[in-house]
Amino acid sequence: MTTAPAPDTLAEILRALLLAALLLVAVFAVKHLAPEHLSPDVARRILAVLPGVPAVYYANVVPKYLSPIGGAGCDAAAEQGRRRFVGWTLMLGSLGYVAASAFAPWSIANGLAGGLLGAAVLVVLTRLAFDLRGRRHA
């Protein structure tokens, strides 16, 4: 016996599919517009920025849709603070990725963009590791 997915889950799947479709359309649009209507640099920048779009989108919704706060043993305030920290850090890293891809000198754009997003992920993982260790020692 199968159960129908919850409306929230369906909406999230549809949003993800829509985002993927938009990214594909953007790539095809750039491919068809360049080089006649788009300069190679602009086309290159657009293609570099595109991977940052889903990163920004998912960083934005992390604090809202990350799994609900856990059971009785869980410190609800700390859990909420952690979710907000993860969301804000990933959002800043993703925006840094997009900004660096769009505006940094091309020779360093890719490295800088990846470095900013990677640093954000590293900060999040470090914080989660410290929290987890703190919880084990408590």
Place this chain on the structure above:
Amino acid sequence: MGNVFKALSDPTRRQVLQLLKARPMTAGDLAEHFDVTKPTMSAHFAVLLAADLIQAEKQGRTITYRLKMSVLEEALLGFSAAFGLQLANPDGGESVARDGDDR
């Protein structure tokens, strides 16, 4: 998105969200911070729930509210708190005083 702007347009609701940023709170705990009637407070909670900015969890007769805001919504809250309250009342103590009229 219209629901979000409507929810953030009221200083009492903004203050509820600011309180919930620190930790999840029960309806009673939240109501203690405001000089308003229970029905008014319930109406504020209903608007925030409709905008999907908070979530309610019922345990027995107690309802606990938790923050459910995206990063963008939180940034909007920050902007509206900074500019909205200033426009409403430069003294900053407008929220409770005005809502006190609801009694």
